[in-house]
């Protein structure tokens with residue numbers, strides 16, 4: 001079990017509506033629709049986004065893009081950032097073949113779309129009957145229940161250009177897939193399993209502590225900094241208060257935020 005300090009508030013992503021803006025914050029106004037991510041879990045799981053009200057730093061918040069609703073946005077931030085970091089590390093500008101382990105998940109489904117847009121040909125294992133074959137971007141579906149490397153060697157004797165592994169917990173586990181990556185290939189893990197060596201990169205670890213504590217989250221009923229008041233934590237800029245419910249009576253998503 002992860003280290004934790006009660007009270008524990010789960011969740012890291014959120015989307016909602018700005019309820020209040022701290023006096024030193026620019027770029028956000030009451031009523032703005034925003035999305036963001038609670039920065040980290042340091043030193044233990046404690047702050048989270050599954051609350052009605054959050055206090056979060058302004059630099060951790062972005063305006064909701066046109067065409068994205070709050071439900072989509074509430075699931076996107078960390079999975080999206082991890083997928084973007086993976087796409088950067090994979091350096092897919094030249095296209096090529098990419099094996100994605102975990103393409104069916106949150107990070108994987110976004111990474112596949114980014115990689116396909118960049119011109120990569122994507123190969124991915126999936127369980128029989130999974131909807132992966134109908135997902136945009138996946139060119140070849142491998143049988144997850146069979147030997148992945150053997151299937152790939154049969155179809156692509158020269159190997160693949162890159163591997164994105166979103167499931168392996170260790171380099172040993174990841175290397176069972178990495179055997180099919182060419183000598184100059186790139187190997188990326190979101191679980192710190194890429195190991196060391198040329199072309200290998202770890203883009204995120206969900207359990208990594210953030211460099212500084214994140215006391216920004218507040219629970220319903222917790223006093224929050226408002227316009228003209230001092231921030232709760234003097235080392236931070238003042239707060240925007242963001243309510244996690246969409247106007248019009250839809251269910252709350254994520255939580256409210258005090259954005260510093």
Ligand SMILES: NC(=O)c1ccc[n+]([C@@H]2O[C@H](COP(=O)([O-])OP(=O)(O)OC[C@H]3O[C@@H](n4cnc5c(N)ncnc54)[C@H](OP(=O)(O)O)[C@@H]3O)[C@@H](O)[C@H]2O)c1
Pocket residue numbers: 077078079080082101102103104105106107108125126127144166167190191204205206
């Ligand atoms: N989401 C984030 O914000 C975030 C940020 C940083 C790091 N990470 C890390 O990145 C990893 C992926 O995150 P996620 O949010 O995408 O998780 P997720 O939604 O649970 O997706 C993982 C996917 O991988 C599939 N899978 C598991 N084992 C597999 C295998 N051997 N072969 C092929 N597919 C397999 C799972 O399918 P089944 O469910 O059918 O087994 C699932 O669809 C996690 O380990 C997480 O700790 C996530």
